[in-house]
Amino acid sequence: MAASENTATFRPRTLFEKIWDNHVVYDEPHRQTLLYIDLQLVHEVTSPQAFEQLRVEGHRVRRPELTVATPDHNVPTSDRSLPIADDIARMQVDTLRNNCREFGIRMYDLQDPEQGIVHIIGPELGLTQPGMTIVCGDSHTSTHGAFGALAFGIGTSEVQHVLATQTLRQFKPKTCEICVEGALPRGVSAKDLALYIIGQLTSAGGTGYILEFTGSAVRSLAMEQRMTVCNMAIEAGARGGLIAPDEITYEYLRAREFAPEDFDSAVDRWRQLPTDEGAVYDRVERYSAADIEPQVTWGTNPGQVLSVVDRVPDPNATEREDDRKAAAAAIEYMALKPGIPLTDIQIDRVFIGSCTNGRIEDLRAAAAVVSGYQVADRVGAMVVPGSGPVKRQAEQEGLDKIFRQSGFDWREPGCSMCLAMNPDKLEPGERCASTSNRNFEGRQGKGGRTHLVSPAMAAAAAIKGHFVDIRDWDYRDGVASVSPASTTDKI
């Protein structure tokens, strides 16, 4: 009897369920759950209307200390000592500054050495911690799930709701385990892993789910790479991605500015978070790391992706009419022809950066490729570090010199040409190898064509002027390729 009672009280739970349960303020019958939010990140684009509405409705910010802001989306990546030339962009950044001052919210402003893309600075500062709930008016908030935090993007009305109440009304999402076993082959990065999974799931396949990435291939990834994987969870339509915290997570966080003071006690708590043996996910997908090759998107959504050794697909070979139409429209927009090898695609521009691939490991991987080479004649290539600390670390390591000597532009931190809200953008018809997260029509500039790739693949494309299989790359200057499992220095 006693034994059966024990079994009845212990119900194995997933990582997601544990975080969810810990944050339930109120489960109103037949309504959404009121969920407590531990951290809200704010940037200039999706917040002004939230603050304005707070003023109109006479609400205060309930917990200003649980919100942190930085401008990143439309900041220039050129000389920071100059004012922002675009009047409307400048006004938006000024508005963020004024709102933060009025409501008592900490802001990492343009001149701040810690400024950067919101999803890069949260982890760098140690604000992002296992077991937390984290939101931001930005879909790539999923990045923070790499620490075992439940993190997802919200709209501006919800930004206001969190400011006013420090809670959100949520329907409980379903859970999907994405298990990848084995070692990623040489030359295959976390970005390739993410793109491969999105290709398998399709860009809507994760809708309604929180994805938990598990398996030996995921466990062996460094924090930077885990962030790349969770960052892209939204591109499969999922609300968020999760990776269970482990020693790699704790090592990354130890000694960061906002890490818990009693760090060892925190680690003891965090060790309780990983999914229990026997816990059940709503859905499970299994992949083998050995099957994954370097990836290149050919279409206008991230699910339209293939291995670099493949050819542009024939839409007529597609089964469903919807997909056929979408593929044909994408190929037309991208000005490609079915059947041509992806390695024959010539590019005009290269963008290395973004919340997906703007961290130090990404820059190291790209620098290793370009070292000793020159960017192809007609290619314009730029590197935009994800944050001030990433930029300084890269400069300490001499990566900026490698990039500059190879013919890359070395810029100030921000979102830059991932979404081209600032002056960094493609001209109509230009084709770009980009380490960012979205290849939507016009995403990097009206009429621009985007192919999503890993940092190493983007770097190699810059040198050759077309896509190449990074597994065949001849690394010069004795710089070895960065393997997925390499350890990282703290930045």
Next chain:
Amino acid sequence: MRAFTQHTGLVAAMDRSNVDTDQIIPKQFLKRIERTGFGAFLFFDWRFLEDGTPNPEFELNHPDLEGASILLTRQNFGCGSSREHAPWALDDYGFRVLIGPSFADIFYNNCFQNGLLPIVLEAAVIDDLFARVNTYPGYTLSVQLAENRILDDHGLDRSFEIDPFRKHCLLNGLDNIALTLEHADRIADYEAARGMAALSESGGPN
């Protein structure tokens, strides 16, 4: 929030899947700090030619669709960025109802914050609706939210599913923050249980 009870309107068909929020409202318009006036920029890059004149090829520019207020779409409408500017632009343009086989999560949620009703129907029903738009010029639909029904003048009468609480909020135009603040005590209790400092009289942190 504006309440939604019922709506009858002209249907515009957009036979495209995975329409992302970058298309619905391109980024160059996200620098504005207002939440109104985005309708002029809806689908901007598809809707207008380089010289700023309407693109005659774009479906919503068809003269017969002037005043359309129901948008019929394909799967995964609203994918991508979390920008609430997307529903703001659709609403400001005049859309009140969106109908499709699926919507992206964040976008779907954002619609309800703005009195915009996204209706999910199975793919076969969506196919039928596209066929009806092609068959009947000036095709209109009537949406009765209280009964979860859509009807047309040609015999169509379908029910749709919607979360009862979301429906309740739409029907009554309820404000989410006001609803949540009814539970301010529970929030305070939760914070206390977590060992967080209580809020001061003035409402700020101690």
